[in-house]
Amino acid sequence: MKKLIQDFELVKYEELNCEHYVLDIKANEPLPEILPGQFVNVRVDNNNSVFLRRPLSIHNVDYDRNVIQLFVKRIGEGTKSLGELSIGATVSVVYPLGNSYSIPKNSKAVLIGGGCGVAPLLYLSKCLHEAGNEVTTILGVRSSYDAVGLEAYKPYGRILVTTEDGSEGEKGYPTQHSVLENENFDYSFTCGPEPMMKAVAAYSDANDVTCEVSLENTMACGFGACLCCVTDTKEGNKCVCTEGPVFNVKDLKW
Amino acid sequence: MVNLEVKLKDLVLKNPVMTASGTFGFGEEFADFIDLSQLGGILVKGTTRYHREGNPYPRMAETPSGMLNAVGLQNKGVENFCNDIYPRIKDYKTNVMVNVSGSLVEDCVETATMINELDHIPGIELNISCPNVKEGGMAFGTSCASAEEVVREVRKVYKKHLMVKLSPNVTDITSIAKAVEGQGADSVSLINTLLGMAIDAETRKPLLSTVTGGLSGPAVKPVALRMVWQVAQAVNIPVVGLGGIMNAKDAIEFILAGATAIQIGTANFIDPQVSVKVVEGIKEYMIRHQVSDINDLIGAINLK
Numbered sequence: 292m293k294k295l296i297q298d299f300e301l302v303k304y305e306e307l308n309c310e311h312y313v314l315d316i317k318a319n320e321p322l323p324e325i326l327p328g329q330f331v332n333v334r335v336d337n338n339n340s341v342f343l344r345r346p347l348s349i350h351n352v353d354y355d356r357n358v359i360q361l362f363v364k365r366i367g368e369g370t371k372s373l374g375e376l377s378i379g380a381t382v383s384v385v386y387p388l389g390n391s392y393s394i395p396k397n398s399k400a401v402l403i404g405g406g407c408g409v410a411p412l413l414y415l416s417k418c419l420h421e422a423g424n425e426v427t428t429i430l431g432v433r434s435s436y437d438a439v440g441l442e443a444y445k446p447y448g449r450i451l452v453t454t455e456d457g458s459e460g461e462k463g464y465p466t467q468h469s470v471l472e473n474e475n476f477d478y479s480f481t482c483g484p485e486p487m488m489k490a491v492a493a494y495s496d497a498n499d500v501t502c503e504v505s506l507e508n509t510m511a512c513g514f515g516a517c518l519c520c521v522t523d524t525k526e527g528n529k530c531v532c533t534e535g536p537v538f539n540v541k542d543l544k545w
Numbered sequence: 546m547v548n549l550e551v552k553l554k555d556l557v558l559k560n561p562v563m564t565a566s567g568t569f570g571f572g573e574e575f576a577d578f579i580d581l582s583q584l585g586g587i588l589v590k591g592t593t594r595y596h597r598e599g600n601p602y603p604r605m606a607e608t609p610s611g612m613l614n615a616v617g618l619q620n621k622g623v624e625n626f627c628n629d630i631y632p633r634i635k636d637y638k639t640n641v642m643v644n645v646s647g648s649l650v651e652d653c654v655e656t657a658t659m660i661n662e663l664d665h666i667p668g669i670e671l672n673i674s675c676p677n678v679k680e681g682g683m684a685f686g687t688s689c690a691s692a693e694e695v696v697r698e699v700r701k702v703y704k705k706h707l708m709v710k711l712s713p714n715v716t717d718i719t720s721i722a723k724a725v726e727g728q729g730a731d732s733v734s735l736i737n738t739l740l741g742m743a744i745d746a747e748t749r750k751p752l753l754s755t756v757t758g759g760l761s762g763p764a765v766k767p768v769a770l771r772m773v774w775q776v777a778q779a780v781n782i783p784v785v786g787l788g789g790i791m792n793a794k795d796a797i798e799f800i801l802a803g804a805t806a807i808q809i810g811t812a813n814f815i816d817p818q819v820s821v822k823v824v825e826g827i828k829e830y831m832i833r834h835q836v837s838d839i840n841d842l843i844g845a846i847n848l849k
Contacts, residue, residue, distance in 0.1 A: 294577040296817060334815065342762060343607050344815060385817065511605055511612060512814040516570040518590075518616045519605035528598055528619060 292387060294514055295323065301380045302358065307439040311364050311407065312374050313350065316382050318357040325352050326391030327415035328505055328537045331359065332513035334383040338372035344385065345369040346513055348410035351417070364407035388513045389536045392503050394422045398477040403465045403491050405431040408483025411505055413443055415480060420447035427451065431465030431487065434458045466490040476500050492540040502540040506531045547831045548838040551805050553783045554731045556668055556706040558585035558640060558806055561839060562796065562824045565787050565810030566591055566644035566670060567616065571634055578817040583824055585806060586640035588670050594652035596622040606743040606752035611762025611789070612811060613741050615755040618646050618675060623656045627663060635665035642708070646672040650695050657703040668706030671699055674737035676714060676759045686712035689724040700729040708785065711735040718772050719779035726780045734785035734808060735776060736769045761811040763789040770802050777803020777844055791819070793826020803844040
């Protein structure tokens with residue numbers, strides 16, 4: 292896939308809560324094919340103390356409007372400044388980067404996301420649904436306050452929630468949801484904090500489910516030049532930016 | 546029309562803009578973004594005698610106006626380069642040079658010997674300055690005696706352009722530059738990264754798996770510029786300047802300080818098209834200043 296560097300226009304900012312926001316960025320020309328799990332590397336021009344681009348998961352794609360949606364958590368200076376851009380601002384984007392989640396056909400898939408790791412799961416659920424798969428998405432958050440944006444998943448399948456305080460959905464972590472005990476799945480797809488992904492990997496291993504995880508290692512370039520974002524696999528160090536971010540868990544040393 | 550062509554001894558560059566090793570992969574990574582034939586040359590990823598896995602993650606930390614890296618020369622070894630990578634990149638219409646690294650003199654000699662056989666590789670950059678390899682690398686470049694030894698032995702087997710990349714982590718870089726010139730280096734490139742470190746105050750942990758790493762980016766530019774200026778006055782071979790060059794203005798500064806050519810490194814990560822933009826920017830500068838030949842700018846700093 293050809294990688295591009297393009298200027299996008301910020302067309303919409305949606306505050307989800309004090310930690311998370313969604314940006315809609317629009318290209319001047321038709322978007323290339325974008326696969327679920329791929330990411331963009333965004334330049335933060337409105338903060339001089341931010342030197343490198345920020346890699347962000349693609350949350351959703353609207354080919355009709357040439358819009359890419361980014362789901363962002365304010366973690367540091369870069370993600371804070373991106374959330375302060377004005378509508379109409381220019382955003383330099385290098386994309387589409389990385390590989391993608393597998394898209395099986397006519398299978399039963401469970402998508403498990405925690406915290407900001409839900410970012411790639413919306414577009415994934417859409418692509419899985421379109422390929423004829425039965426999609427269940429479980430989002431794990433701290434409390435009902437963080438259970439935002441759920442409506443968007445509903446056209447593509449079932450959406451379930453776990454909260455740590457029990458204020459919405461089932462109480463506990465997403466990997467403790469009863470649906471995982473009561474039903475069988477062919478595939479599990481996950482993104483989020485490493486302990487959660489490792490719990491998804493353990494569940495998948497025990498239940499003979501094919502498991503793919505998306506890693507979020509820090510990186511400088513995003514296209515395989517700097518070799519900074521490696522993860523240790525059974526075949527040695529691999530770049531998360533080009534050979535990932537999605538890995539079959541069997542290839543990792545987890 | 547302006548003349549951008551420069552010569553590093555017998556090696557002709559169509560313009561003075563090269564890309565720095567370790568920031569440009571094998572060139573292929575940038576082929577979607579730029580036309581590689583517009584560059585004076587590219588320095589491909591550091592190559593060692595044998596396969597190296599490099600250092601564990603995390604290998605990178607963003608710092609004010611720069612970054613630290615501790616990649617540790619991850620590469621598949623020179624045989625893999627010759628057999629698998631060279632056939633893919635040999636027909637690029639630019640000077641493709643290989644950065645040769647190693648912790649033992651004999652490894653550097655063997656690597657250089659193999660690369661000497663590759664018709665489409667007009668030169669090597671002997672890296673005596675990598676700060677991220679435990680057993681050595683930088684050790685060669687921090688004493689005159691060891692720098693002389695490795696350059697002398699590689700010179701015996703390597704017949705084409707021999708550029709030597711110098712470490713800034715020394716008291717007097719001019720003495721190292723003179724030492725490698727004395728052993729037959731055709732040019733010197735400087736600077737490699739400055740040894741640095743970063744700590745997360747909240748977790749009290751270092752940000753790099755190796756604790757220390759190499760600092761690059763605009764943060765190092767004034768140090769690099771000073772060293773290029775000093776070395777250019779101390780040696781008679783061409784100097785290739787690098788360290789924090791982000792745009793054409795930075796590149797011109799290095800040329801005025803005495804660099805015959807420049808390399809763009811960390812900036813490639815932020816703007817993968819920056820190298821060709823610098824070529825265009827140098828042209829615009831020359832037109833604006835009514836300079837018809839880039840060679841008239843080399844060392845043309847006005848000290849009066």
